[in-house]
Amino acid sequence: MKGKTFVHIHPLTRVVNDVVRAFVSLGFEVAGGPEMESAYYNFDKLNFPKDHPARDMQDTFWIKDVPNTLLRTHTSPVQARFMEVHKPPFAIVVPGKVFRNEATDVTHEMQFFQIEGLVVGSDITMGHLKGTLEHFLKNLFGKDVPIRLRPSFFPFVEPGVEVDMQCFKCGGSGCATCKKTGWIEILGAGMVHPNVLLASGIDPKKWQGFAFGMGVDRVAMLRYGIDDVRLLYTGDLRLVSQF
Ligand SMILES: [Zn+2]
Numbered sequence: 001m002k003g004k005t006f007v008h009i010h011p012l013t014r015v016v017n018d019v020v021r022a023f024v025s026l027g028f029e030v031a032g033g034p035e036m037e038s039a040y041y042n043f044d045k046l047n048f049p050k051d052h053p054a055r056d057m058q059d060t061f062w063i064k065d066v067p068n069t070l071l072r073t074h075t076s077p078v079q080a081r082f083m084e085v086h087k088p089p090f091a092i093v094v095p096g097k098v099f100r101n102e103a104t105d106v107t108h109e110m111q112f113f114q115i116e117g118l119v120v121g122s123d124i125t126m127g128h129l130k131g132t133l134e135h136f137l138k139n140l141f142g143k144d145v146p147i148r149l150r151p152s153f154f155p156f157v158e159p160g161v162e163v164d165m166q167c168f169k170c171g172g173s174g175c176a177t178c179k180k181t182g183w184i185e186i187l188g189a190g191m192v193h194p195n196v197l198l199a200s201g202i203d204p205k206k207w208q209g210f211a212f213g214m215g216v217d218r219v220a221m222l223r224y225g226i227d228d229v230r231l232l233y234t235g236d237l238r239l240v241s242q243f
Helices: 011-024 053-057 077-085 126-141 194-199 216-224 229-233
Strands: 036-038 069-071 090-099 111-121 147-152 157-166 183-192 208-215
Touching (some): 011 090, 011 111, 011 126, 011 216, 077 111, 077 194, 111 126, 111 216, 126 157, 126 216, 157 208, 183 194, 216 229
Antiparallel strands (some): 036 069, 090 111, 111 208, 147 157, 157 183, 183 208
């Protein structure tokens, strides 16, 4: 329309901005790091044992002819980099692009956005983790969202949990979005493994922490009812112009 400017913000950018804003309002700082990373930061410093199957949980793009160098498979190496140069207490949130060498389909892309959080302080418990996530989801969805924690495994946390939120569409009674379960898996989290703190020179007897990570693409798909993740990366203006 003549004389009028329409600004459309990509759904991924919208979700990143909203998530970051929610955590900054809680006092988190924003941190970042390189997308091309060393195995040292991507795996070793995060308690992935050498030659342990845990490394195969993530299909890695290795850089040809550059030893031990890869496209980061998660935003967690930023945790290790941050802890090396900062003394606790701290709370950071890390938005960024990550890469996995896997076949693409409606729910998988080779690159995707992740947002990671890390809090280290004294007397930090699972209760703080749960309270922080509840506050965040309330901020993101504009109402109280019940959550539940299920035991899970990630090498860099102990204990580790998967976090489900009550389905925002049906309120828990069961629908197509939640596959009739009433719950939607939203992120992975846990208490920072003492080995991860030790690897960055932080005394786990004095300091504890929690970490969490979520796929931004997944949150955007849920929030905007987008059913194919690949749409988010085509650059098709017909998608973006709806936002
Ligand atoms: Zn539902």
